[in-house]
Amino acid sequence: MTTLPIKGGNAPSPLVGEGLGEGCFCINTLMTDLKQPIVEIRNLTKSYRRGIQVIPVLENINFDIPEGEFLALMGPSGSGKSTLLNLIAGIDKTDTGTVMVGGLDITSMTETELARWRATNVGFIFQFYNLIPVLTAFENVELPLLLTWLSRKERREHVEMALQMVGLSDRMDHYPSQLSGGQQQRVAIARAIVTDPTLLVADEPTGDLDRISAEEILELMARLNREFGKTIIMVTHDPHAAERAHIIRKLEKGILNAHSQTHL
Numbered sequence: 323m324t325t326l327p328i329k330g331g332n333a334p335s336p337l338v339g340e341g342l343g344e345g346c347f348c349i350n351t352l353m354t355d356l357k358q359p360i361v362e363i364r365n366l367t368k369s370y371r372r373g374i375q376v377i378p379v380l381e382n383i384n385f386d387i388p389e390g391e392f393l394a395l396m397g398p399s400g401s402g403k404s405t406l407l408n409l410i411a412g413i414d415k416t417d418t419g420t421v422m423v424g425g426l427d428i429t430s431m432t433e434t435e436l437a438r439w440r441a442t443n444v445g446f447i448f449q450f451y452n453l454i455p456v457l458t459a460f461e462n463v464e465l466p467l468l469l470t471w472l473s474r475k476e477r478r479e480h481v482e483m484a485l486q487m488v489g490l491s492d493r494m495d496h497y498p499s500q501l502s503g504g505q506q507q508r509v510a511i512a513r514a515i516v517t518d519p520t521l522l523v524a525d526e527p528t529g530d531l532d533r534i535s536a537e538e539i540l541e542l543m544a545r546l547n548r549e550f551g552k553t554i555i556m557v558t559h560d561p562h563a564a565e566r567a568h569i570i571r572k573l574e575k576g577i578l579n580a581h582s583q584t585h586l
């Protein structure tokens with residue numbers, strides 16, 4: 323698997339050796355060798371409770387995502403797409419069933435273990451970018467690295483590399499309000515990849531963008547998948563965006579459509 327340049331090409335980088343990505347690196351290597359699915363979901367059920375009311379959302383979901391895949395998750399509003407994405411990313415807890423990511427059962431982790439796991443294994447891209455308005459592009463991208471043991475100098479190198487990858491080296495000192503929607507989403511993508519995570523999850527990443535900016539974001543995501551082997555799971559209701567993915571899965575009324583459309 324091609325590593326992101328932020329890992330320093332073939333040379334072991336601080337991201338690998340000093341705590342941040344140790345587990346992640348081993349898993350990536352192992353997964354590449356064995357070609358196992360990176361995500362394995364078994365008998366997953368999820369409902370929300372509001373008072374005495376139970377709202378069933380996902381029913382007995384079973385599916386695998388091979389490593390290096392670019393998958394689009396579609397379905398009508400309210401069908402549970404964000405819920406499923408959040409369960410795969412370890413933001414939410416299942417009622418029953420298991421979610422294995424990179425061979426680890428994330429459903430059996432404690433909150434603390436899960437938070438640590440998320441910090442190095444999952445990069446999040448949201449519809450509304452979720453950048454901190456009082457921080458510059460540089461500082462926003464640096465945030466996930468503050469949870470690591472990297473030195474200030476190493477953090478700077480990684481942030482600069484991530485911003486360079488999304489084509490925003492010249493906007494490092496800009497605040498989100500000084501950037502267009504498309505540029506803000508590119509900053510968010512830089513923040514998502516700065517730790518070189520195993521998985522990139524994106525929830526309607528082009529939902530708030532004009533056509534041209536949306537294209538740029540989709541091309542960037544396709545490139546991260548193609549050139550750097552990143553596994554991407556993208557929720558979208560836009561068929562045009564979904565066409566960039568290799569596999570499309572559809573959720574309807576809490577059930578995952580068994581039919582998958584392969585574009586490649």
Ligand code: ADP
Binds near residue numbers: 377400402403
């Ligand atoms: P989608 O992303 O496909 O639009 P969601 O996963 O956001 O769907 O939501 C699926 C269903 O779960 C909806 O009926 C929604 O109202 C409900 N839901 C989502 N989050 C919560 C929550 N925190 N509490 C209660 N119900 C929720």
Ligand code: MG
Binds near residue numbers: 403404405525
């Ligand atoms: Mg949603």
